[in-house]
Every structure is written in structure tokens, then in C-alpha cells.
Amino acid sequence: MSAIHIRRSRTGRAFLGLAALGLAAMDLVVKTLVVVTMADGRTADLGLFNLRLHYNTGVAFSLGSSLSPWVVVAATAVIVAGIAVFLFRSVPGYNRLSRVGAAVLLGGAMGNLIDRLDGAGVVDYLHTGWFPTFNLADVFVVGGVGLLILGYLRPPAKPRSGD
Helix, strand or coil: CCHHHHHHHHHHHHHHHHHHHHHHHHHHHHHHHHHHHHCCCCEEECCCCEEEEEEECCCHHHCCCCCCHHHHHHHHHHHHHHHHHHHHHHHHHCCHHHHHHHHHHHHHHHHHHHHHCCCCCEEEEEECCCCCCECHHHHHHHHHHHHHHHHHHCCCCCCCCCC
């Protein structure tokens, strides 16, 4: 393994970890602000969507909401851990777009997992009226998957002279 490959592996993994932690923190700060400002049941109309506090005790689209919160937490933790291991092993071979997608996906998954740990469910607050209420972490997960797919579809970069 060349020194360049090792450096790229470390850089890619460091970027993935730090960016994911930063995005998860951003998600948790926004959720905290929503809980503090909207706990009284108010709704803020922002045109395309409303801000409305909702606790989702299940997973996507409230699936599993009848299960014990700790079953949902444990299952979510196993899934997020599996995604994290896969991404940390794979990211050195990713192009920039896929690396960003991996970080965004993992950040969203971590944000929702951490939010779920108190047993109350995930704080959702983006309400459209025509789609289930969701949050910034959900946007990160979906956007991250989209960026990963676009990165896979993108043709590989041409080697630079001297590589």
C-alpha cells in the first residue's frame, strides 16, 4: 500500500467522521430549538411547509411505532452501526461527491439515532400537509443517498499527470 493511498484513506475517513459529527450536531441543535420554541403546540407557516412539533416513536413514516422504544432504539443502533462500518471501510475508494454523500447520510442517521436515545422518539417538525412530518436529519439521509448514487454514476476522474 503506497503512502498516497494511506494518506487518502486517513483523510477520507477523517472527513467522513468529522463531517458526520458536525451534521449530526447541527440536526440536534435545530431539534432542540424546535422543542424549546414550539412545545406549546404552535405552528409556524413558512409557505411551502409548516414548522410543527411532532414526536415520531417509530422509524420512517412511523413504522414500528407500536414497538417498545428500546426495540426501535436497538434496531436503529444496529442499522446505523452497520452503515457506519460500511462507509468507513468504503470511503477511501469514493470520489469527492460520494464522500460528501456518505458524510451527509451518516450525519443524518447519527442525528436521528442520538435523538431517539431518550425513548421519546425522534423530533420531527417539517410538515407539508401532503407528506409525513420529517426533520433535517431525514433530509440529510435522503440527500446523502442521492449524492452517493450520483457519485457512483459519475465517470472516474482522469488521472492527473504525475500520478
